[in-house]
Amino acid sequence: MLNDANQNNRTILIAPLNWGLGHATRCIPIIKALQDNNYIPIIASDGIALALLRKEFPCLKFLELPSYEIEYAKNGKNFKCKLLKNSPKMIEAILTEKKLVKTWIIEHGIDGIISDNRLGVYNKSIPSVFITHQLNVMTGNTTWLTSRLHQNIIKKYSECWVPDIETSPNLAGELSHIKNNSFKLNYLGPLSRMHKKDVPKKYDLMVILSGPEPQRGILEEKLKIELQRYEGNVIFIKGIVEKNQTKEQIGNIFYYNFMNSRQLEQTFNESEIVLCRSGYTTIMDLAKLGKKAFFIPTPGQYEQMYLARKLKEEGLVPYADQDSFIIENLSELKLYDGLHSSDHTVNWERLFSVFQP
Incomplete structure (x- = not known):
């Protein structure tokens, strides 16, 4: 049974980064959990991430965010150079995101934010959560710098949700674990929209x-x-x-x-x-x-x-x-043994309490 606080049908903006499909697909179980707990999700993204979520949730409200215009170099060695070259467009998109979110909070009555690696989807006036498995951002010899910058961004948010196991063994290793942190971390365990079924191999x-x-x-x-x-x-x-x-x-x-x-x-x-x-x-x-x-x-x-x-x-x-x-x-x-994970149940009601007054 839903608790009384959740009967308020609070509206939550959930915004995954459009970098491939991974950020969008791992938000699917979160969106379903919001619905199951009587919250009203509004989805915001761009490109194929937005297109995929429209197909998954045709009855929900969708808002379009500016593209970070992330592109890979044809030669992997030029990956960092390509990102640096595109960084002015990314910064412009992040600043535009901030303005849009400020407007949407009033226009759509948004009570909370869940940002999956969208750096401008945040507002200090309402509870804002950041989702990432990269507390450390690997960039070769500049890992120390990109990790520090990313952690400084995470500090702005009310909480950071990490889709991994807090203890060892875990899936993301050094990416999702840091020794000293100055922000509130919640480890969700691995997030997946999939379920194992006993079916004939095809x-x-x-x-x-x-x-x-x-x-x-x-x-x-x-x-x-x-x-x-x-x-x-x-x-x-x-x-x-x-x-x-x-x-x-x-x-x-x-x-x-x-x-x-x-x-x-x-x-x-x-x-x-x-x-x-x-x-x-x-x-x-x-x-x-x-x-x-x-x-x-x-x-x-x-x-x-x-x-x-x-x-x-x-x-x-x-x-x-x-x-x-x-x-x-x-x-x-x-x-090789293949991948396996222990059963992990997320206490969504406890997690979503961050959005309650």
């Missing part, structure tokens, strides 16, 4: 892509060539969110442009192994489902490289660099 291999261009497209073209030498049944989700779902069969490969959560959950469960990026949301999904996977980290993205190395060293998941990957690498999977 596919030998599931390929799922995500992330900004051009690297998503570069990997898609490479894998299309490599998969010509793969003999099993393959389902290939390109990670392109469009108005209509498209599907195509070429030989033993079934191609989809995107899938909704229900379809993805079914496909994950029907697949023997998964080939994908080492993005953190994907890792949480794989752990929830207890899947064996092979990772190809996005070139130049230090976070994905760190996670891939960590999980390989722990004997859980093998990986290969994008340039050197060949389909025969999948034979390494028999040497």
Whole structure:
């Protein structure tokens, strides 16, 4: 039964970053929990993140935020340079976000904010929560600086929610754990919209892509060539969110442009192994489902490289660099245990109490 305080139907703005689909998809269980606890979610984002959430929650209110215009370099070595080059546009977007949020609080009667890595979605006049698994931001030899800057941003918020286990073993390691902090941390445990099901296996291999261009497209073209030498049944989700779902069969490969959560959950469960990026949301999904996977980290993205190395060293998941990957690498999977996570129940009522007067 809902408590009396929640009968007020308080309105919460939830805003995931549009960097691939991971930030949007890990907000899905939070949005559902808000609804289950009698809150009214309003979703704000841009690009494919906004498009995906519109498909998942067609009856909710949506607001559009400015794009951070995040792009990857064609050469992974130029990743930091590309981000620095785009930083003026990002700063402009963050400042615009702040102005929009201030207006929306009055216009839409917003009582609280949940920002998943959107740095301008914050207002000191109402409870504001920041979601991140990156208390430390890996950027090579500048990690100390980017981590300090990120932590200073987090300090502004009422609380920081971390989708990982506080103790060891955990999924994100040094990314999600710091020795000294000056802000309120709540560890949620891994967040996933997926559920493990006992269903017959239909596919030998599931390929799922995500992330900004051009690297998503570069990997898609490479894998299309490599998969010509793969003999099993393959389902290939390109990670392109469009108005209509498209599907195509070429030989033993079934191609989809995107899938909704229900379809993805079914496909994950029907697949023997998964080939994908080492993005953190994907890792949480794989752990929830207890899947064996092979990772190809996005070139130049230090976070994905760190996670891939960590999980390989722990004997859980093998990986290969994008340039050197060949389909025969999948034979390494028999040497690794795969991902698993212990059951973790989130006390949403306690977490959401931050939004109560």
